[in-house]
Amino acid sequence: MVMDLRDKGNGPGRRTLLKSAAFGMFAFSVAGIDMLLSPQEARARDAALTVLSHDEAALLEAFGEALVPGARVAGIAHFVDANLARPHAQSLLTARYLDVLPPHDAFYREGLAALDRASHAALGAPFVQVSAEQAKPLIAAMLPGTIAPWHGPPPALFYLAVRSDAADLVYGTPAAFARMNVPYMPHIAPPGDW
Amino acid sequence: MVRPVSHNQAHSPTRHARVDAVIVGAGAAGNVFAAVLAEAGKSVLVLDPGPAWKPADLYSSAIWSRRLRWGGPPVESTGANAFGAGFNAGWGTGGAALHHYGTWPRLMPADFTMQSDHGKGLDWPIGYDDLRPFYDRVQTEVGVSGDAVAEIWRPAGEPYPLPPLQQFAQARLLAKCFHASGMKTAPSPMAILSQDYKGRPACLYDGWCDAGCPIGALANPLVTYHPRAIKAGAKFVNHAHVTRLLPGKTARVAAGVDYVDAAGTTHTVLADMVILAASTISNPTILLNSTGGDWHLGAGNSSGLVGRYFMTHSITSVYGFFDDEETENYLGVTGAQATNMDHYGKLSLGDGAFGSLQWQLAPTMKPNDLLGVAMARADLFGADLTRFMERAVHHLAVMFGFGEGLPLLDNRVELSDRVGPGGTRTPRVVHAFAPESIRLSQNAAKLGLKIVASGGASEPWAGPMANAHMMGGTIMGTDPHRSVTDSFGRSHDIGNLIIAGPGLYPTAGAMNPNFTNHALALRNAEHAVSRWLS
Numbered sequence: 080m081v082m083d084l085r086d087k088g089n090g091p092g093r094r095t096l097l098k099s100a101a102f103g104m105f106a107f108s109v110a111g112i113d114m115l116l117s118p119q120e121a122r123a124r125d126a127a128l129t130v131l132s133h134d135e136a137a138l139l140e141a142f143g144e145a146l147v148p149g150a151r152v153a154g155i156a157h158f159v160d161a162n163l164a165r166p167h168a169q170s171l172l173t174a175r176y177l178d179v180l181p182p183h184d185a186f187y188r189e190g191l192a193a194l195d196r197a198s199h200a201a202l203g204a205p206f207v208q209v210s211a212e213q214a215k216p217l218i219a220a221m222l223p224g225t226i227a228p229w230h231g232p233p234p235a236l237f238y239l240a241v242r243s244d245a246a247d248l249v250y251g252t253p254a255a256f257a258r259m260n261v262p263y264m265p266h267i268a269p270p271g272d273w
Numbered sequence: 274m275v276r277p278v279s280h281n282q283a284h285s286p287t288r289h290a291r292v293d294a295v296i297v298g299a300g301a302a303g304n305v306f307a308a309v310l311a312e313a314g315k316s317v318l319v320l321d322p323g324p325a326w327k328p329a330d331l332y333s334s335a336i337w338s339r340r341l342r343w344g345g346p347p348v349e350s351t352g353a354n355a356f357g358a359g360f361n362a363g364w365g366t367g368g369a370a371l372h373h374y375g376t377w378p379r380l381m382p383a384d385f386t387m388q389s390d391h392g393k394g395l396d397w398p399i400g401y402d403d404l405r406p407f408y409d410r411v412q413t414e415v416g417v418s419g420d421a422v423a424e425i426w427r428p429a430g431e432p433y434p435l436p437p438l439q440q441f442a443q444a445r446l447l448a449k450c451f452h453a454s455g456m457k458t459a460p461s462p463m464a465i466l467s468q469d470y471k472g473r474p475a476c477l478y479d480g481w482c483d484a485g486c487p488i489g490a491l492a493n494p495l496v497t498y499h500p501r502a503i504k505a506g507a508k509f510v511n512h513a514h515v516t517r518l519l520p521g522k523t524a525r526v527a528a529g530v531d532y533v534d535a536a537g538t539t540h541t542v543l544a545d546m547v548i549l550a551a552s553t554i555s556n557p558t559i560l561l562n563s564t565g566g567d568w569h570l571g572a573g574n575s576s577g578l579v580g581r582y583f584m585t586h587s588i589t590s591v592y593g594f595f596d597d598e599e600t601e602n603y604l605g606v607t608g609a610q611a612t613n614m615d616h617y618g619k620l621s622l623g624d625g626a627f628g629s630l631q632w633q634l635a636p637t638m639k640p641n642d643l644l645g646v647a648m649a650r651a652d653l654f655g656a657d658l659t660r661f662m663e664r665a666v667h668h669l670a671v672m673f674g675f676g677e678g679l680p681l682l683d684n685r686v687e688l689s690d691r692v693g694p695g696g697t698r699t700p701r702v703v704h705a706f707a708p709e710s711i712r713l714s715q716n717a718a719k720l721g722l723k724i725v726a727s728g729g730a731s732e733p734w735a736g737p738m739a740n741a742h743m744m745g746g747t748i749m750g751t752d753p754h755r756s757v758t759d760s761f762g763r764s765h766d767i768g769n770l771i772i773a774g775p776g777l778y779p780t781a782g783a784m785n786p787n788f789t790n791h792a793l794a795l796r797n798a799e800h801a802v803s804r805w806l807s
Contacts, residue, residue, distance in 0.1 A: 168345070178357065266477070
């Protein structure tokens with residue numbers, strides 16, 4: 080579902096965007112035009128990122144895809160980025176459940192940087208350039224906390240948070256339920272496809 | 274009419290009109306107090322830091338349900354077994370009870386006498402018989418479904434007003450496992466309607482309880498005591514973060530509270546009675562931040578025990594596959610479909626374990642989220658996870674063993690060095706299970722693996738020990754030097770301060786706390802009315 084906000088007088092005021100966000104979509108900017116998009120749509124349209132840099136987003140996509148195949152196309156980078164841009168009380172990130180102290184942008188940035196350094200040290204290349212098979216031992220060392228070198232948030236916590244973000248998008252949407260032949264059965268359907 | 278007035282650096286100090294009672298927190302206990310006091314003719318103002326949720330806000334989505342969790346100042350969680358504050362605490366009207374699962378067992382009589390019986394932990398200042406009539410009344414008020422006869426472990430009390438909830442394949446398969454092990458099961462006692470009741474509709478079994486129940490089949494405060502409180506004239510102010518209690522003319526009196534609104538403006542509410550019904554973490558946080566007047570250690574803290582004896586339940590998860598069956602693990606309710614309490618006796622698991630154990634069978638598992646299918650094997654990723662998911666969403670079954678955590682002095686809510694609203698300090702929760710509590714979880718895992726294997730589940734495994742529910746921190750007791758309140762939640766130190774919620778519990782049992790929370794709040798609210806300021 081895409082909503083172009085250009086027809087709102089002088090553009091979408093913050094009130095409009097917040098109201099729309101409350102109804103289940105995120106505001107993204109595509110070529111200078113504010114739109115309400117799902118993360119997958121935002122990625123497909125190359126929507127601008129608010130918090131993460133291009134390189135950080137690419138790394139998050141690579142890591143998310145390695146954890147949960149399908150996360151890249153599902154828009155994990157835009158999902159995380161949009162939530163990091165929201166007030167903490169409105170965030171939908173699992174980091175909230177995992178008692179990661181806000182602000183969460185530092186958690187993601189430092190975790191991604193630590194992963195990339197570990198990839199350089201262990202695999203001789205940045206994480207975005209290694210294959211899933213090459214990355215497997217590195218990732219497998221995160222949950223038990225044996226990955227080295229690691230200079231960032233607790234590796235198990237970072238692994239669980241990003242893995243859950245990816246699982247949300249790949250397995251937690253009405254479309255994903257349908258793909259798995261699991262009935263969604265909503266009382267109140269979430270807006271859009273997630 | 275209650276009209277807020279404000280004061281901060283930018284505005285002149287202003288105050289609300291004085292009220293009979295100010296209630297801090299619009300969760301389960303706060304709404305019970307608000308209803309009882311307002312119906313008794315008291316002017317009541319309820320302050321809550323979160324938003325005013327409405328049923329229409331409760332999207333059926335594990336992703337969106339995260340808005341219902343604590344969204345206030347950060348809670349640091351630390352210790353050898355750090356407590357999951359972010360998952361357990363609520364945010365906004367309804368509090369944690371808005372996203373709770375409605376699993377409502379009663380505490381057992383032996384939960385009230387642990388110190389006397391075993392020389393461990395603490396005793397309650399009341400016994401089961403003191404709470405029994407309030408359990409009975411609350412279950413009739415809100416509608417609890419279950420089978421009192423099948424629950425052979427259940428203490429004395431009126432039968433449930435509603436028959437048990439429907440069960441699905443996952444529950445039937447796991448029940449067979451218990452029966453094959455010579456153990457019984459019973460339908461879980463649930464505060465979820467199996468039939469239409471008092472104008473509320475019956476459950477649809479779609480398993481979205483965790484995201485809040487917009488139809489009101491699950492007894493969250495939005496459909497139980499909150500409407501009663503509103504009807505009786507209680508006023509609710511949301512986005513009102515209470516920062517501290519204000520000292521009165523003497524240290525024995527609280528004059529009221531200060532709160533900070535969403536714009537950062539501080540308001541003062543003066544009241545004859547202060548009811549502290551915020552969360553188990555927020556109550557001690559507010560008390561410890563209240564250092565005005567002679568409250569040098571914090572309000573109500575002459576014992577030094579405010580924040581102490583924080584408790585949680587261990588969770589032992591046991592999984593197994595039934596590849597020849599569709600387990601329907603996406604159907605039912607998030608809490609549990611069936612229960613077993615054969616090992617509720619404090620010593621019954623033996624081998625170094627101490628404490629009660631309650632099994633909850635066949636909670637709904639959605640594919641994602643903390644208690645979902647993907648997290649059942651958090652170690653899997655990539656293609657291995659994809660294969661696991663394809664199998665597990667249709668063939669996995671799970672049961673949770675809730676284990677009792679002992680009341681330990683060192684487990685605590687304390688103030689961190691972080692600065693929160695109004696210049697207060699934010700909370701830190703320090704928690705570690707006692708060695709015998711860890712052994713309890715380990716023994717439960719061994720037992721659970723035997724049970725599911727005996728019933729034909731393949732590849733059974735146990736997940737890592739987790740925790741849920743929060744209790745203690747403002748415990749009640751008879752001795753002012755060894756507890757924070759008396760049995761009615763009245764502060765030993767401050768005559769017009771009542772504390773409510775599971776923070777009062779001196780022991781945790783192994784039962785989900787919300788039924789007891791309601792029963793205790795009803796008892797204490799009615800006592801407050803009958804002995805108003807006496």
